[in-house]
Amino acid sequence: KEALLTALKDGKVDAAFADALQLSFWVSSQASAKCCSLFDGPYPSEQFLGEGMTIMLRRNDAILTAALDHALAALSRNGRLQEI
Incomplete structure (x- = not known):
């Protein structure tokens, strides 16, 4: 990932496809040197990206x-999860 962001900043590539959350933090950080901006909207593709995000926790x-689990179920029931 670091090589991709460096190539983007240095103008060696015109665009990058990566995790939007991570890219949004990078674009607004000093590391990007204000070189770039994000395209509007998400790129949803269940075939390549899966249904959604994963949350990893320690087993214990x-x-x-x-x-x-409770919070996500509540968000799902009231429709807010789809909005997010």
């Missing part, structure tokens, strides 16, 4: 796992 953190 049952309380946090249950809290996140």
Whole structure:
């Protein structure tokens, strides 16, 4: 990933396709030297990217796992998860 961002900043590539969350932080950081901007909108593709995001936790953190499961289920029930 670092090589891709360096090539983008140095003008060796015209565009990059990567995780939007990580790119948004990079674009707004000093590391990007304000070289670039993000295209509008997401690129949804379940075939290549899967259905959504993954949250990884330590195996032995049952309380946090249950809290996140509960929060995600509540968001799903009220439709907010689809908006996010």
